[in-house]
Amino acid sequence: MSSEQAITTRATDFSAWYNDVVMRAELADYSPVRGCMVIRPRGYRIWELMQQALDGMFKETGHENAYFPLFIPQSFLAKEADHVEGFAPQTAVVTRGGGKELEEPLVVRPTSETIIYAMLSKWIQSYRDLPVLLNQWCNIVRWEMRTRLFLRTTEFLWQEGHTAHATGEEAEAEARTILGVYRRFMEEWIAMPVITGVKTDAERFAGAVRTYACEALMQDNRALQAGTSHFLGQNFAKAFETKYQTAAGGLDYVWSTSWGVSTRLIGGLIMTHSDDVGLVCPPRLAPVQVVIVPIFKTDTERDAVLQTARGVLESLKKGGVRVVLDHREGMKPGAKYYEWEGRGVPVRLEIGPRDVSQGQTMLAKRGGSKSPMRIGELEVGIRATLDTMQNELLAAAKTRREQNxxxxxxxxxxxxxxxxxxxxxxxxxxxxxxxxxxxxxxxxxxxxxxxxxxxxxxxxxxxxxxxxxxxxxxxxxxxxx
RNA sequence: CGGGGCGUAGCGCAGUCCGGUAGCGCGCUUGGUUUGGGACCAAGAGGUCCCGGGUUCGAAUCCCGGCGCCCCGACCA
The missing domain is CATH 3.30.110.30 (C-terminal domain of ProRS)
Structure with a gap:
């Protein structure tokens, strides 16, 4: 299994290190289709946790989820000049369906602005219908020349927000609001500090008036564009005749925004925190936050240790901690330590006969030190430890960024x-x-x-x-x- | 699409120069002994040597032609 091969060090070859970490942590694998990736359960769980957090933030700011089709009529993409110019080279196009040549080729969405504006044109009549605040979680396809797991693949998962407003000011404010949401999520959840700002014209999204972005600095000192939020002005509204009747009785095009973050964030998470042992995952996004490793020699010890371990497992579970008990036999504790470290589990609790008799566990922090903790204090202590680790990761990443x-x-x-x-x-x-x-x-x-x-x-x-x-x-x- | 590397057991590799019937480590299966930082013994299972041609008595190995993957560049979230 790939999980036991040695990890290339960051100093030796950062790209190889990155791939090794992804493999070791079993986050993803290469697919039979060139440029595509399979997201494995441990990787997908991180995405689910990201989705959960972000989705909550979007809903708090008034957005609703919807779903638009994967296929977009090719003519739609062509309606906005810059947009088509930007995306045409990257699209996958379906020309046959049901065994017959299609009358109009269908583009596999590289992003959904066009089909969404086509629909908004139907739904919006009056200023009373505004704003429309939509989001969708979906996959998109952009034909890439060179791909890298999570960072750039032909198909990837993301969310795309699309909003329509009565005024340019309001739309611009929306784009800024989302930029703030992204920043907060990246810092508070991924523990990945970002600088925010505006893109130059050259770097702007195809079809946008202004593109705002969050940029993070990876451990190899390269920047990762972690999220973008676009003020689209009336560009798409004009292309799709998305008009509304103003309070004054006139007709105007809506003002709009679009914004997205993708599974690329997982790549950012990896390259921000991980080390030469493997993945380092911020506790708030860790699929497993705590692993309990029991240690014993005799059957008597085994029973006592496992009983204690199960008790700890249950109490932590009740406390909302994502915890697993690694009770596999025939595997030495040390081997388990290495495995879980490679997978990025923040905290390991070792429970052996000595600990049971003393009413404690040994708590080992990923990439840090080991110290005893009373079993009675675990429920509170683990929470505090995870919070501390989360904060330390952000602080360390910030320091690294400033130093560079x-x-x-x-x-x-x-x-x-x-x-x-x-x-x-x-x-x-x-x-x-x-x-x-x-x-x-x-x-x-x-x-x-x-x-x-x-x-x-x-x-x-x-x-x-x-x-x-x-x-x-x-x-x-x-x-x- | 250019430059570099690679393709042999699930994974990592040796064997290729110099052709002779496929091997090592890890993992896997079974049994036993182990377990506070990568356990050990024994017995097993597992292969279109990337594909297609050619040379040859004989090809993983030599020749020709493809394909795929990784890394570095040009395009991009």
Missing amino acids: SVRGVSRQQLIDLMEGPGGFAYGGFCGGEKCETAIKDATKATVRVLPDPEFRSQPAPTRCVWCDQPATTEAVWAKAY
């Missing part, structure tokens, strides 16, 4: 940084496409975001790092996934 961020870079520093260690490079930017392209050609780095105020440097840079003309904004560069 350089502010106020010069042209030469930017080049050196991207040739060398990588990371986030903050600098002044004239906003010109020429400079953006030149920087990309010279360094392979792209503008990840024009950062939101709280991430900006003090004082603000005054000159463009590349052309030395006055800066119109600050930008964050990095090599990206």
